[in-house]
Amino acid sequence: MPELSQQPPDVYTLLAALADRIDGKYRNAAMDEPLALAQALVVAERAPGSTDAAERALTDALPPVRTGDTRADYAARVRLLAEGVTA
Incomplete structure (x- = not known):
């Protein structure tokens, strides 16, 4: 059985990590699709045990x-998804 640290996130x-990253700096700056994707890929790549599937x-x-x-607006919606809220 793999160690917990080797489990994909x-x-x-x-x-949740993405929301924290986006909200952590420049909260009032404009958000766009390329920035959302770039930040998501950074978060996924840095996560322990991350895979292409993750x-x-x-x-x-x-x-x-x-x-x-x-x-901040975008991070709030991402955080809701992280908490399992659906529309």
């Missing part, structure tokens, strides 16, 4: 960026 853990799961789970979204 689940998408909810990755979403990266794909995270990028597939990203909500769309809405016109006028700030980083």
Whole structure:
């Protein structure tokens, strides 16, 4: 059985880490799709035990960026997904 640190991260853990990363700096700066994807890939790559499947799961789970979204707005929606909230 693999060690816990070798287990791939689940998408909810990755979403929570992404929300923290996005919300951590420049909260009032504009958010766009390329930035969301770039930040998601950084989070997925740095996660212990990350795999290509984990990266794909995270990028597939990203909500769309809405016109006028700030980083804080987008992070709030990502955080809701991390908590399992669905519309």
